[in-house]
Amino acid sequence: MxxxxxxxxxxxxxxxxxxxxxxxxxxxxxxxSNRLDHDDKKHAIKLTGIISHGKARLPTKRLTARAQNGH
Structure with a gap:
């Protein structure tokens, strides 16, 4: 097991x-491992322009603060 x-x-x-x-x-x-099909290649995630975890959470933090303040 x-x-x-x-x-x-x-x-x-x-x-x-x-x-x-x-x-x-x-x-x-x-x-x-498997070779990707032609169709799969066009759906690959582009890794350029990725933002940090902290930056991604910033809008959530603002919304949470607003909700806690009753706005």
Missing amino acids: VGYVYEVEGFTSTHEYNVEINAKTGKIIDHE
């Missing part, structure tokens, strides 16, 4: 990767 397992998915411009990792030991249980 393995217990808890992390399932990690990722991709590059040409391949998709799937990895299963034993959460307790950190050992890789299973992994596979």
